[in-house]
Amino acid sequence: MSEYILETKNLVKEFRGFIAVKDVNLQVKRGTIHALIGPNGAGKTTCFNLLTKFLTPTSGKIFLNDHEITHEKPTQIARRGVIRSFQISAVFPQLTVLENVRIGLQRATGLSYHFWRSDKILRNLNGKALDLLKQVDLGEYANELTVNLPYGRKRALEIATTLAMEPELMLLDEPTQGMGHEDVSRVTDLIKKVSVGRTILMVEHNMKVVSQIADKITVLARGAVLAEGTYQEVSSNAGVMEAYMGTTTGELEGAHG
Known part of the structure; x- marks a missing residue:
């Protein structure tokens, strides 16, 4: 079995001529916390919806544990152990x-x-x-x-x-969205705690959270992968700085996407 629990190959999503996700090749290593970040309009949510099968790719393939799931339904991948937590709190x-x-x-x-x-x-x-x-x-x-x-x-x-x-793979959609500082710290610690023995893929806008817990970060911009690596690697990337802040210098930490 591959070291990667989830992989995409040349993933594309087009909406009436607008390319929201463009040739995204993603590799999520099992047992890690992998963050998907990017400025507003980068394609994060669309990519997440493709991975959880709420959207169908225009082209490209998605693999879970080396098994292609490109055309499977959300219920099918849930039975395979992929569980998504939504941005809006989904409780009764x-x-x-x-x-x-x-x-x-x-x-x-x-x-x-x-x-x-x-x-x-x-x-x-x-x-x-x-x-x-x-x-x-x-x-x-x-x-x-x-x-x-x-x-x-x-x-x-x-x-x-x-x-x-x-879940074998937890997908967390903006887990700290709308929280005050104390709640952000609590939920950040919680995610780290429950990640033991599991794999987590998360979309997150708070760079401080990402810097504290993500093992690997994929940065999207205009639907394509702009950079990938550790927080130290992507935060010093000139292209990432420009995409977030319109400048090639400064501090990425605290920037929201």
Whole structure:
């Protein structure tokens, strides 16, 4: 098996003559945190939607564990262990924190549509759900209605529900979007913590977060790969500086994409 869990070859997405993603060759090494960054309009979200099969490529190929998934549906790649966490917090606000994670566990165990199951059977999942909540520092909130959680805690809950699906590859879409400094630090630490034994591909605008946890960074600009490497390598790249800030000198850290 290849050292790369996910690969794309000459990936292209065109919308009525506009090329949003242009010949992107991406290699995500298993067991790493790989960040996809770029200024506004760089094609990050389109690329993410192609990888999670919410969009179909115009041309090119996508491989997961050496198996081509270019034409598979989102449900098919989810069964292969690719789970996406959305930019807008995807939780059920009127359920408790524990119940939200339990829904993820139900899906993973094939009980997702069996809502007629007895409470006793569902309660059997509570222990594992609580373990997952403890992993993301939400154990004390287990019985709290999700609607009452602060925004940063809701994002932590979303990561817990993603973990409940037992992902081999987690795709995180702007995990710190809209957060204050304290929540950003908490979620950054959380991502690093849950990355052990897993692979994470993340779209992220906060360069401080990227610099702290990403093993490898791919920079997109105008739909194409502009640079790739460690944070130190891409942050000193003149092309990256110009794409972000309109200058070939300065500090990339703190720039938003």
